[in-house]
Amino acid sequence: MAYQMKRPTLGGLKRYFPILTWGRSYDRDAATSDLVAAVIVTIMLIPQSLAYALLAGLPAEMGLYASILPLVAYAIFGTSRALAVGPVAVVSLMTAAAVGNLALQGTAEYAMAAITLAFLSGLILLVMGVFRLGFLANFLSHPVIAGFITASGMIIAVSQMKHILGIDAHGHSLLEILRSLFAHLGDANLITFAIGAGSVAFLFWVRKGLKPLLLSLGLKPRLADILAKAGPVGAVAVTTLLSWGFDLSSRGVAIVGDVPQGLPPLTMPSFDAELWASLFGSAVLISIIGFVESISVAQTLAAKKRQRITPDQELVGLGASNVAAAISGGYPVTGGFARSVVNFDAGAETPAAGAFTAVGIAGAALFLTPLLFFLPKATLAATIIVAVLSLVDFTILKKTWGYHRADFTAVAATILLTLVFGVEIGVSSGVILSIALFLYKTSRPHIAEVGLVPGTEHFRNINRHDVLTHPELVTLRLDENLYFANSRFIEDYLLDRVGQGQPVKHVVLMCSAVNEIDLSALEALEEINRQLSDMGITLHLSEVKGPVMDRLHRTHFLDELTGQVFLTQFGAMRALGPVDGLKPVLAGDAA
């Protein structure tokens, strides 16, 4: 069952259309579960769609449009049974950052750029999927993504403060937004603030206090759960009624206003080469971030039911969703964390739940939009703030600090650079830095001098263990692949080590940790062999792995090597240093 995707029976067709796999056994039970999940997700998604469109700087209806056709596309092409696709906070923020550089908010160019961004990002995901490039996302390390999401959450929360205060502010980094907020603080509208702050407080209470309260009132857990999830809808309804009843718009409260009624329009992305060129970098970032966010939640949820997802097909699914968004007036979408968890908890069995949700949102677009006219923007901002603050989590800093300084550096830099320079520079720097730190570490490898653990055939670091060594035999364990970036370091280290005056006759390089020797490193080994030979010292290798040995056999190195290649280090010691000549070294002595 878990491997169906990998061994398609209908040629490649089932790989690209997972619906052919799960659709065949779809039955009434599964449909019922999916329908229930769809109702709950729809209730949650309506205010979220509107709010995230606002965050992206787009008209509210584009959020709804992005929650209809993309969900259907994912239901056909996606492999996760529980992933709920649609507009999400971080991608909306990235859309605003990408498009905001090119056009003014509220203009037709701005909306067209967002649509084109979705199209481009869809194409990139599809190409990655077809060429199985999903592994590229692995270079976004977990600490970097955690730091990035935390910083993005902070930026989003602060950016929404303008709606809560009813003032004008803009910017893509924390600093820009804060400066802009302070400059306009005097214009704050008290009624707007009351609605905004009230909604934030209410929504936090709904999260923490409503469900226990409902349970204590005797409601069934399932119903209590649904009601708690409907909190944002409640806030929307109540504040819309207040806004309509007291005509708050005339008192300076910003409202959503006219939202076109009807199904999504058919749209075409722009094919302007210059626009594509300026959006390309952003589209790559959005694709990868969206994919990583989506795949993490999809894998977590699949693991709970012992299911598996196919990452490369997920790329196709998300790519199709984004192309669908682009041709139906939407903007970039991906799998959302909170909403997928809700979908899963509500019992979604197949991607059909997503298709049912699409029907629900389409219904909202058809019938509910007139009711949204008086909805205060502050209420939507409040739902965003409450949603994104759950993303802000600084424990990753503490966790990495305690575990690994390189991880900490990457996460701290990502958070800092995202806050100061915005999302695109932040996450790119995080990726580059984490790769650079990895390369730096491998360029200065750990090299341990080892000795025999008494009573075994095992060798260990002489600085850490009480071991036996032979005075004329130096055994160095190279703890890294040998490649161009560290070959000179290893050459220098070895020649320094044997130049220290001890009457060495044999040097053994223990290669149990060497998985790769590239040409630069081979040349370094040849040089080491030559120079040791000049000093009258024989060079040996031990525990060389099969694939590495295969490569060495293709060269003259083994002919030139002054010593031998031993299968085991124990064999090397037995052959080179008679066991009765061994001297114990206590861990303290050598250090």
Add this chain to the structure above:
Amino acid sequence: MAYQMKRPTLGGLKRYFPILTWGRSYDRDAATSDLVAAVIVTIMLIPQSLAYALLAGLPAEMGLYASILPLVAYAIFGTSRALAVGPVAVVSLMTAAAVGNLALQGTAEYAMAAITLAFLSGLILLVMGVFRLGFLANFLSHPVIAGFITASGMIIAVSQMKHILGIDAHGHSLLEILRSLFAHLGDANLITFAIGAGSVAFLFWVRKGLKPLLLSLGLKPRLADILAKAGPVGAVAVTTLLSWGFDLSSRGVAIVGDVPQGLPPLTMPSFDAELWASLFGSAVLISIIGFVESISVAQTLAAKKRQRITPDQELVGLGASNVAAAISGGYPVTGGFARSVVNFDAGAETPAAGAFTAVGIAGAALFLTPLLFFLPKATLAATIIVAVLSLVDFTILKKTWGYHRADFTAVAATILLTLVFGVEIGVSSGVILSIALFLYKTSRPHIAEVGLVPGTEHFRNINRHDVLTHPELVTLRLDENLYFANSRFIEDYLLDRVGQGQPVKHVVLMCSAVNEIDLSALEALEEINRQLSDMGITLHLSEVKGPVMDRLHRTHFLDELTGQVFLTQFGAMRALGPVDGLKPVLAGDAA
């Protein structure tokens, strides 16, 4: 003796002024050797300096200027006893590529940009030296540099054809230059071609045939050597006389013309921020390429005399040389391969040989320049062509193809991209590609299932060796550091492996090749532990290295681990699978 640089006695002073070390014991013998070497290098350097300036698109005298003060600076700050600094072919070509984008050849702006490039490149080298960033050069792998130099040699040789043919042609890539050459082929000047082709033929003969001839005539080897090295000077003298005697200039032969007589002028680089910004990338490339070229020859020559050089101080030496070039009307310089070998073979004992060479070149600038008026440019082009064709060496392609496909890909791409897009794109792509290939390899690590080699305590791949295994025990050796780029791969691989139906009770991960576990990988291990635990399988580790174990102790992982951590894999097998339950696996069976 070899370690003096590393343990300075006069505080840090001797680190930055190696002259304080060798200068103290400088005596008459050393001075004599240095003087002889300086005479030979001067004879070789005069035509080279003029020719490389021509290649860089600069007035001939700038080549001489770049061979005076920079040599003195290197004598003070450099650590190599034999390195001969000055204008070199590849760096001259890179200078032309960098400056050619900003100004027209022959203008004052062009010369000023070249001077500024030398200054900037000097600053970059100095900063790298002071902050000990020499290791950065290690990321330029040997195959990439070999491919780059081969491709550059081809571009240079082809670019000089315009002087040999007496036509106009330009461009920075092979394609551009060839296209330009063909377009102007009709304008070729026959007399120019005769001089150029004749010089090329003569110089090749000098290289191959002159020395044996002189030896067979009974000359002493030393004298034969010097005469053979003076070949280019002979070509210069003869063609200048021809050009003067037959007034070839009036017949369309391009001559060097007026070369200002006198010592180098004092110049100031431009401090225009925009110019710096547009030269910065090129300056970084020139610095690193120049440093790598220089350090390779310096290390090779030092090793022959059991001396050592200090790479970080070499950066300071080359940085000082380039700053010296910038303030004395020169352009970027570095240690040249051919000329350093000549210097070494001629017996240079200390960097003072370089200072003596500077005096020689200064003499040439003072007294010889009027004689150069009638020198045909075709002769200089011929000396360049003969010099660079020795750099062109495609054996690196064959060598890498046989040894390692990743090395081959990097070198082939470097050659191809350098030829098609020019030096800057070529070498940058080579570096990025070789790093990307390394990262790709580490992101899909080799994982071997291992068994006990009978009669030993040693474990080996079951697909390659006849070993003993236990049916309920799967031991996987992870042949790579565990880090963010491969943690998902390893998680997928392991969970796939144990899902294959065999009644596994224990999984042991043998970590002898794991030098690093970062946070992303730790989380993957936690997930593997959790999922195996759900399946009723216990997870164990074995042969975890000290530094890795230290890190794991800082987390809760070892508490959560369902199994144990064994010091040796043999211990793990003894504890988990009673030795009498072992079944032999023949290498053929498992594959």
